[in-house]
Amino acid sequence: MADGFTLIGFRHSVYTRIVRVALIEMRLQASYVEVDPFSDPSALDRFTPLARVPVLRHGDFTLTETAAILRYLARVSGAMHLLPDESQALARMDQVFGIVDTSLYWPLVRQVFSNGFYAPLMNEPFDADQVAAGIKAGRPGLKLLDTIAAEGLVLDGQGLTLADLHLAPVMDYLTRVAVGAELLAEYPDLSAWWSGMSGSPLLQETDPFPGEERP
Numbered sequence: 001m002a003d004g005f006t007l008i009g010f011r012h013s014v015y016t017r018i019v020r021v022a023l024i025e026m027r028l029q030a031s032y033v034e035v036d037p038f039s040d041p042s043a044l045d046r047f048t049p050l051a052r053v054p055v056l057r058h059g060d061f062t063l064t065e066t067a068a069i070l071r072y073l074a075r076v077s078g079a080m081h082l083l084p085d086e087s088q089a090l091a092r093m094d095q096v097f098g099i100v101d102t103s104l105y106w107p108l109v110r111q112v113f114s115n116g117f118y119a120p121l122m123n124e125p126f127d128a129d130q131v132a133a134g135i136k137a138g139r140p141g142l143k144l145l146d147t148i149a150a151e152g153l154v155l156d157g158q159g160l161t162l163a164d165l166h167l168a169p170v171m172d173y174l175t176r177v178a179v180g181a182e183l184l185a186e187y188p189d190l191s192a193w194w195s196g197m198s199g200s201p202l203l204q205e206t207d208p209f210p211g212e213e214r215p
Contacts, residue, residue, distance in 0.1 A: 005030035008047050008055040010037060012118070012208050014109050015066045016054045017169040020206045022070050025165060026077040030056075067097040070162045082162045089153040089161075096145065096154060096163040100170055103141035107134035108174045116177035121212065135183050138174075146187035157196040168197050169206070178215035 007023070007030045009016030023030055035043045041051040048055050048064050056063045058076070063069055074082045084090045111134025115127035145167070149155040154163040171194050174180040185191055197203075 003029075004059050006033060006057040007031070008033045008035055008044070008057070009053040010035060013037075013053050014105070014113075014169050014173055015052075017206050017208065018066050018166055019054045019056065019069055019073075021169060021202045022073050022162070022165050024202055024205060025082070025160070026073055026079040028073065028077055067094075067101070067162075067166065070166060074162060082160060082165070084154065084161055086153070092148055092151070092153045093161050093163040096148065097166055099141050099144055100166055103144075104138055104170055107137035107141075108170060108180065110134075112138065112177050112180045113173040116180065117173070121209070131177065131179060135179055138183065142183070142187050142190060146190040149187075149189040149193045155190070155193045157193050164193075164197060165202075168194075168200065168203060172198070172203055172207075176209075176212075176214055181215050 005023070005028060007016070007019055009019065009032070011034060035047075035053060037044055037051055037053055044051050044053070044055070047057070047062065050064060052064070054064075054066065054069065056069045056072070058072075063072055071083070074080065084093055111130045115130040115134070120126050145155070154161050155167070171184065175184055175194070175198075184194060
């Protein structure tokens with residue numbers, strides 16, 4: 001059952017990277033189809049009507065939404081150690097998914113990272129206003145994650161769960177911008193988690209920007 005995967009994604013997409021991290025952690029192989037949803041959204045029409053990546057195909061089964069993809073991969077690969085046994089820890093894992101997707105992706109990735117790191121890399125201007133707006137909007141979500149990390153049910157720096165895999169690429173993108181790294185430093189328990197996670201081979205192997213300087 002854990003054969004025949006195809007990942008449709010965009011190499012710079014944080015969500016595509018999340019799935020790539022998961023595939024490596026779960027020791028799964030997948031063929032890869034590169035699609036840029038920003039320049040050619042119609043290229044995704046044969047996979048999904050949502051014009052978003054990633055998309056996972058497993059035989060004739062097609063799945064979208066990163067959290068659902070992670071849970072599916074964990075089950076079909078037998079990597080059940082990434083799913084907490086205890087109900088409250090499992091609920092916290094799902095909560096981290098939700099915080100990332102609804103409260104952090106837009107401000108930290110689309111505003112801070114995209115305008116503070118990605119745009120200059122693409123020879124476009126650094127947009128200080130967008131970066132500042134993202135920093136402000138990202139604070140509530142980071143504060144809540146800091147509380148969760150302090151609690152220790154997930155993001156404890158000990159046992160890896162899907163919460164770590166879902167969050168780590170987002171934090172990696174945030175900290176590529178100097179003010180993003182400074183923002184994260186304001187949250188001690190979340191920063192402690194990131195200090196242990198940031199050197200993971202999972203992130204190094206999936207880095208879409210190897211060799212680019214960090215603040």
